[in-house]
Amino acid sequence: MKKYIFIIFFILWQVLPASATLSTTEEKKLGEKFFVEVKKFLPLIDDPIINNYINELGQSLITQLPSKSFDYHFYVIDDPTLNAFAGPAGYVFIYRGLFLAFENEDELAGVFAHECGHVICRHIAERLESSKKISIATLLAILVGGIITRSPQASQAIATTAMGAGTALSLSYSREDEEEADRTGLKLVSGAGYNSKGTVTAFKKLARLSLESGGEIPAYLLTHPALPQRITYLEQAMKSAPYRNIDRDQTKFRIAHVRLRALYTDVDSASRFFSASIRENSQDFINYYGLGLCAVRKRDWQDAAANFKKTLSFKPDEPIILRELGISYFHLNKFSSTISILKKLPQDAQSLFYLGRAYQEQGSIDEAISSWKRCIKIDPDYSMAYYYLARTYADLPVAVAALNNPDPGQKAWSHYYLGIYFRLEGKPSQANYHFKKALSLARDEDLKRKLRQILNEK
Template sequence: MLKIKSLSCALIIGLLLASSYSWAATTDKNKLPQIGTSGFSVLSIDKERQIGQAMMQQVRGSGTIVNDPVLIEYINDLGNTLVKNAQDVNYRFEFFIVNNQELNAFAFFGGHIGIHSGLITTADTESELASVIAHEISHVTQRHLARRIEAQSRNQPLTMAGIVSGILLTMINPAVGMAALSTSMAASQQMGINYTRGNEQEADRVGITLLANSGFDPLGAPNFFGKMLERYRYSSKPPAILLTHPLPESRVSEARIRAQNFPLRSVPPKLEFELAKARIKARYEGDKKYNIEHFTHAINKNRYAFLAAAQYGLALSYFEDKSYDKAYTLLMTLLKSDANNLFYIDALSDVLIELRKFEQAEKMLADINLLMPNNQVAALNYANVLLEMGKLDKSAQVLQDFLLMHPDSFIAYDLLTTVYRKQDKKALMHVSKAEVMALVGAYPQAIDELQTAMNYADDLPIVRKRIKGRILQLQDQQDKLRRLN
C-alpha cells in the first residue's frame, strides 16, 4: 500500500447541497419537478461539473479519502459496471472511499460518489453494496441536487454561504457535520424533507432497475434496507446512512415489491468483494493483534465465503504487525493460484520492499505493468519499488507516462515529488508539488510553488514556458471558482 502525506485546505464553495440530507416533514409534493427537465434553469451541466470538481478538491484536502490504489480500482470497477447501464449519464463518474466506519454513502455534483469504508464491510454481498452505489448514481443522473436548488430558488434567495462549510463535513462525518449545520438550515427545513422523500423514492426506483440491468441481484437493495432497519430498530443512535437517507418500513416493503418484479437471479459470491472487505478490516479497522486473531479464527472455522480472502486478510494483518516472513509465505501461496490478482500483487510489493527483495519485486511489477499498462496498482507500485531501489530516472518515467493518462492522480504526483526531491531537481519538484496542491484546490499555494520553481529553472527554458502557462491556467481556475460563489 502506498502511503502519502495528507493535505488539508479550507476551500469554501457556494451553491453546494448534498443529496443525502433530510429535514422536517411536509406533505406538499405538487412542486416536485419533472424528471429530466428540471434543474437546468439554475445550474447547467457544465456548471455542475465545475462545482463537482471544486467539491472533490475539498474532499481530497480533508485527508479522509482512502488513497489506496487497490481499493480505488475495485470501487471504480464496481461503480462503472453500474454506470454503463445507467440512463442520462452526463459526466465521467468518480467513486472514492472515505475512511469512516459509519454506514453512509453520498453523491454530489459532477458524478462524484463517496462510500464509507464501514458500509463496505457491513454489506454481506456485492449486490447489497452495489444497491447503495446504484442508489447514489440515480441521485446524480436524476439531477436531484440541481432540482433542490431550483426549488429553493423559487421560495427564498439562494443564501448558502452560512451552510457550505458544513455540507461536505456532514457527508463525510455526519455526527460532526450535523451540529455544524443545525443553526444554518432552519430556514429551509420544510422544503428539504419534501425533496428528500421524493428523491429517495425516485432513486430507489431508478436504482433497483439499474441494479437488475447490471447483472446484480435486485433483492440486494431491500435486503440491505431490511438489515439496517432491524439492526437499529431500537437504537438511540442510528447510523449515518439512516440520518441522511430516511428509511421508514414502507420504503423497505416498496423496495422489495419493486425488486420482485424482476426475474429471480442467483449471483455467486465474488472474490474481489471479499478481498476488499478483508483489506479494509486489516488495514483501516481494528487492532493488528485482534485482526490476526480474527482472520485466524475465520480460517479455522471457515467463516469467509472464500478461504483466500481470510488468508489475504491474515497476510495483511501480519504485515501490519511487522511479521513480514509470515505475510510473504501466505501471499506467495495466494499468488500461485491467481498470478495476476492485483490485491495480492500490491500486498506482496509492500512485503518484498520490507524484506529488501527488490529484484523480485521489480520483476513482478515490470511484468504486470507490461500486461496492464496504465493500471494504477501496477504502475504506482512499480514506480514505488524503483524509487526504493534508487532507480530514480526509471521511476520518474513510469510516473510521467502514467500521469499522461491519469492527470488527477494525487498519489502519482506525490510520488513524483519525492523522486524529484531525491534527484535534486528542484524546479520539477516544486512543479510536481504544485500539482498536489492544485488537486486539493489550494490554488494560491500551488501558484506559489510554481513561482518558486521558476527560481530554479533559469537554465531550463522549456520548463519555464510550461510553468508560466500552468500559472495562467491555475489563475483562470481560481477565477472560475470565485465566480461560482
C-alpha cells in the same frame, strides 16, 4: 465549525444562479465546488485498488443509461459511519462503515444505484427549485453542513444560523423521491447484471443495524426515510421486474473490502478478525491477504511476505497479491526477487516505483530511471518517484545522464524533478526555488520552455 460553514456558504452562493432553476450546466459547476469543499472536511480513502474498484462498479451501473447529463465519480469516506450520499452532478460517496457492513458486490451495487438514482432524477435540483422561503445557497449550506458535522442537531443549528430567519428545513428526501430513486436503482442493477435482491438485503441490514444501535439512528436513515415500507415496496417491485443475474466473481469486491478493514481500521482488531476467520475456514485466501496487509502496517515484512505467499497458494496469478509480495521482498532486501515479480505484472504506479527502487539498489540506473518515468506517466501525482528521479540525476555521471535525456546538464533535471516533488508535497516556496535553479542550469530548450511556463503560473 461555524466559520467554515459560512465560508462554504459564500463559495456556493457565488456559483449558483440568481433564479431558482438549476440547469445541468449550473449543477455541474455546483458539483465541482461541492466536491472541493467535501475534500476539505471529509477524509477520502486514497487507495488506488479500492478507488479503481468502486469506480469500475459505479460506471457499470451508469453505462445502462441511454444518455447521461453528468460524469459520475465514486468515493469512499474513511469513517465508520453507516452512510452514503450523492452530491450535485454525480458525486457519489459511501462511508467505510457502510461498505464494511456489506457482504457481497450486489449489496454495494444496490446502494450505489440508489444514490445514482437521486442524481439521475435530479432530486437535489428539484429541492432547490421548490424552495420558496430560503435561498438556494442556504439550502446548500445546510446540505454541506450536515455532511461535515454528521450530526442532525448540528445541522439544524447551522441551518438556523445560515438562514437568519429561523426557517427549519429537513435534509431528508421525500417518500416520493426515495421510491423514484429505488425504481431507477433497480433498473440500473438489473441492466448491469447484478442480483437486485442485493438492494433489499442491503436495506434490511441497515434496518437491522438501526435496531441494534441502542436507539441511535444510522446516519443513512436520517436522510433516507421510510426504510421498512420501501423494503416491502422493493420486494413487490422485484416480482415483476426481471433481471439478468450474472454469476459474478466476487474477488475484486473481497479484495477492496479486506483492504478497507486491514488498512483503515484498528490494526490489532483487524488482525484478530482475520485470525479468527482463518480458524473458522483455513481455505479462504482472503483472510491471509488481510493478515499480510496488517503485517505491512506493522512493518513486519517477514510476516507480510509469509502471508502473501500463503495467499498465492490459493490465487497464484492474482496481480494485486503478487505486487504486495514483490514490495515485501524489497523491504527484505531481496531485490532480485522484487524485480522478478514486479516486471512481469500489469503496469501500475506503485509496482513501477518499487521496481525502480530495486533496480537502483542493484545499480541498474537506466532501468531505475525508466521505471520511475513510466510511474509518473501513469500517475503524475506520485511524488516519491519525482524525489528519486531528482536524487538519481543529481548523482549521475554526465555520460550516463545523456543516455536518458538529451540535456547533459543533468543537475537541471534534478532541480526540475525536485521542484515537482515539493509542489506535490504542498511546499510552493521550495518548489519555486528548485524551478528557478533548474532554469538557470538548463540547456535543453524544451525543458527551458516548460520551466518558464511553470514559473509564469506562480
